[in-house]
Amino acid sequence: MLVIRMRRVGTTKKPFFRVVVTEAKTARESSFVENVGTYNPRSKPAVVEINKERLEHWLKRGAQPSDSVRTLIRKHLTRDLSAPVATPAAQ
Numbered sequence: 001m002l003v004i005r006m007r008r009v010g011t012t013k014k015p016f017f018r019v020v021v022t023e024a025k026t027a028r029e030s031s032f033v034e035n036v037g038t039y040n041p042r043s044k045p046a047v048v049e050i051n052k053e054r055l056e057h058w059l060k061r062g063a064q065p066s067d068s069v070r071t072l073i074r075k076h077l078t079r080d081l082s083a084p085v086a087t088p089a090a091q
Contacts, residue, residue: 001023001024001062001064002021002022002023002024002033002058002061002062002063002064003021003022003023003024003063003064003065003066004019004020004021004036004055004058004059004063004064004065004066004069005019005020005022005028005065005066005068005069006018006019006020006039006066006068006069006072007019007020007022007028007029007032008028008029014042015041015042016038016039016040016042017038017039017040017041018035018037018038018039019035019036019037019038019039019050019055019069019072020032020033020034020035020036021033021034021036021058021063024064034054034058036050036051036054036055036058037049037050037051037055038050039072046076048072048076048077050073050077052077055073
C-alpha cells in the first residue's frame with residue numbers, strides 16, 4: 001500500500017520536509033516512489049510547495065496521506081488563495 005508522508009531532510013534543529021509517496025512499510029528516511037513537494041515550517045509563514053496535479057494523481061490511485069500530510073493539505077492547500085484575508089482592526 002502506498003502512503004503520502006513527510007520525509008525529514010533538514011539538519012539538527014532546522015527541520016525541512018519533503019512530501020513523498022512511498023510504501024507504507026518502509027522507514028521514514030528510506031527510498032520513495034516520487035517527491036510531490038516540500039514543507040518548510042521554519043519560515044514565517046510556513047512555506048508549502050506541493051504539486052497539486054501529482055498529489056491528486058496519487059490520491060486517485062489509492063495512496064493514503066498520513067495524519068500530518070492530511071493536516072498540511074487541509075491548512076495550506078484547500079483554502080481559496082484569491083479570497084481576501086481578514087485582518088484585525090488597527091487601534
